Each structure stands twice: as C-alpha cells, then as structure tokens.
Amino acid sequence: MKLEVENVSWLGVLRGVSLTALPGEVVGLIGPNGSGKSSLLRCVYRRIRPDDGRVLLDGADVWRTPAREVARQVAVVAQDTPADLDETVEHVVALGRIPHLGALGRLSAAEVALIAETMERCDVAALARRPVATLSGGERQRVQLARALVQRPRLLVLDEPTNHLDLRHQVELLRLIRTLGVTVVVTLHDLQLAAAACDRLVVLDAGRVVADGSAAEVVTEKLLREVYQVHAEVAPGADGLPRLFLPLGRAPAASPPL
C-alpha cells in the first residue's frame, strides 16, 4: 500500500508535513522528543484529523474512507495501546481479527491457525494463557505486535516498538518487519537501529520535515548537531551504514592496573 502525507498541519504541532512510503517500504520516522512523530502517526492511522493537508492510502483520503475500512488495512502498535490487562494473551492477539470478522463474529480455522503461528513468530506462544497484567513490558509489546500482525495489514504503523525490548527481541522485531512485505512506518529513537532497519529515514524537528533520504544521507554529524544538539562522530561501517560514536566522556582505557 502506498502512503502519502500531503502538507499536514495540526495544532502547531505539525507544520506542513509531507512524506511518502512506497508499497513494501520500511520508513523510519526519527526526531527529538516532542518533534511530532506520534502526532503524525495518529494522523496516518486516522486517530486525529489534521487541520490542514491530507493523508492518502493508495490515493484515497483516510477521512473520506469509512473507519472500518481503514481499520482493515492499517494496523497500529501505539505507545498508548490499551492493554486489556485482565484478558489472556491469546484473546488480545485474536482481537486483531475484529476488523475482518463477519456478522457472526466467529473465527475460521484458518484464522485460529494464523493466530497460533503469529504468536510463535512474536515469541509469545508460551504466554498464550497468561493474563496480560502479569507480563513484563517487553512481553506486552510483543503481544501488541502479534495483535497487529494477525490483522494482516497493508500498512503497519509502529510507535517506538522497541522501547521495552531487550537486544535479541529488538533485532528479531526489526528483522520480522522487513520480511512482511507490507508498508511500514516506524518511529525509533536508536538512530543506529533505525539506519539498519529502514529503507529510508524521515526526520521531524519542531513539527517539520528537516531531512528525508537514505540512512547515509540523513544520519550525519550535522544532523546530530543541529537537530539533536549532540556533537558526535559519525563514520560509515563496512556495510556503508552510519555508525555513531557518542561523546559520553570516557577516556580510552589506560594500561591495566598492576
């Protein structure tokens, strides 16, 4: 699915934002705290209505499309997804099928199999019978991802999906989203992970797009200095992707103590 954000403004938080995600592209949205990333995602998944501008999914304005139709095509893992704490993991994951259910509201055998397979993929199958309230933050996040994936979306919107995940699960999640073949828009704070995981990066600063391009084009010392106010060294790794060397005030290791 092609996503086009055209000149979107909202409450002074977003100021004329435009971006495009081509079918199957993984687009990373980066920028400092408060720059408008979550607000922009909310406009994309039709949670908030822009004061100006449009969001188009395969050319159709989301606000001229019925909410249920958007819900069938767009899955979201938001930072504020309600947790359904008393429900079991398998119940919460199955909720992802709601936009597709017919009048009887029954899951088909194929849907039950899809739910089981997706729980395996997201490493939550062993937790299936546990109430969500008893899970760790990272486990809950993987449950929300499984719920989004069983929806079989054409556009997947992820707001900081790695923020509770340990290193293994961060790598697995970002690998997984690259294998789905659907369009993905994802916010990430870890610029090195974003560079490795995304086909393209879009940078927001104070509600405006200030850079849009490949990781090598976008993650530069100038960007870190001007947008993040951090003086860091950026050098390409063997794969050509930018590596960040952050000034954390540590001197190089001295000779070992005697």
Ligand SMILES: Nc1ncnc2c1ncn2[C@@H]1O[C@H](COP(=O)(O)OP(=O)(O)OP(=O)(O)O)[C@@H](O)[C@H]1O
């Ligand atoms: N409903 C709202 N009404 C007014 N201001 C809002 C509203 N929602 C968000 N904001 C403000 O808009 C700005 C951008 O918020 P947003 O959550 O989009 O930023 P973000 O880039 O996702 O930040 P973070 O990296 O901290 O998650 C913030 O200053 C926030 O306080």
